[in-house]
Amino acid sequence: MNSPQDETGSRHPEPQRPGQSISVGLVEDQQLVRQGIASLLEISEHIRVCWQAENGQQALSLLAQTPVDVLLSDIRMPRLDGIGMLQRLRADGNPVPVLMLTTFDDNELFLGSIDAGANGFLLKDVSLDKLCHAITQVAAGGCLIEPEVLQQLQEHRLQDGKAHNPLSERETDILRLIAGGLANKEIAAQVFLAEGTVKNHVSNILAKLDCRDRTQAVLLALAQGLI
Known part of the structure; x- marks a missing residue:
């Protein structure tokens, strides 16, 4: 399932079309948890679990055989954990969305x-x-971070000291609009700028935050309390 892209290749959310099924690969080392999640998703009318893996290495092999729309993955796993799996996917240029499952007791893993x-x-x-x-x-x-996860991370950040915001006020405003799912053209209309100017601001935001795409920039900014 592909989403529309802007000039920079960034994907934007699009409404789920009626009757369209989302295929999921489930990656979780604990069998009981994995089966429980799979059983829950069987109730859904528009989501189907295509395969299950117990570690990142197995998931990469299954994904190569059967591509899916979304990977639903644990972070901590034996052999190859969720982060290692993600690194290999992105290094290979695979943009498949990955939704991480966590108990959230380690901010650095997040x-x-x-x-x-x-x-x-x-x-x-x-x-x-x-x-x-x-x-x-x-x-x-x-992109998505559960409020409970976000609150715990931001509380941790406050204890460590407020993160420095390298973005200008205008860039911060634009990043908030990106977080709301707006494309460059829509952002331009909101802030009364030319679309090309917004595109330049987006490029500057990605460079300053050292992020590869808009999704990563939004997640990082949320995690650090920048927006």
Whole structure:
């Protein structure tokens, strides 16, 4: 399932078309948790689990045989964890959205997942409604961090001291609009700038935050409390 792209190749969310099924690869080393999530998703009418893997290495092999729209993956796993799997995917130029499952007791793992190219984060005790919404959102090119996860990370950041914001006020405003799912043309209309000027601002934002794409920039900014 592909989403529209702007001039920079960034993907933007698009509405899920009626009757369109989202294929998911489930990566989780704990069998009981994995089977529980798969059983939950079987209830959904528009999401189907195509395959299950117990580590990142197995997931990469299955993905090569059967591509999916979204990977739903644990962070901690034996052999190859979620971050290692993500790094290999992005190094190979594979943009498949990855939604990470976490108990969130390690802030560095969370930030490492953002750096590796994750598209969203959910707690493992998430409800079916939230899980389906998150899968649909990242499949459409969006990003997501559960409020509980975001709050805990930002509290940790406050204890360590407020993160320096390298962005200008205008760039920060534009990044907030990007977080809202707006494309360059829509942002230009909101801030009364030419679309080309907005595109330049987006390029500057990615450079200053050292991010490969808009999704990573939004997640990093949310995690660090910049927006």
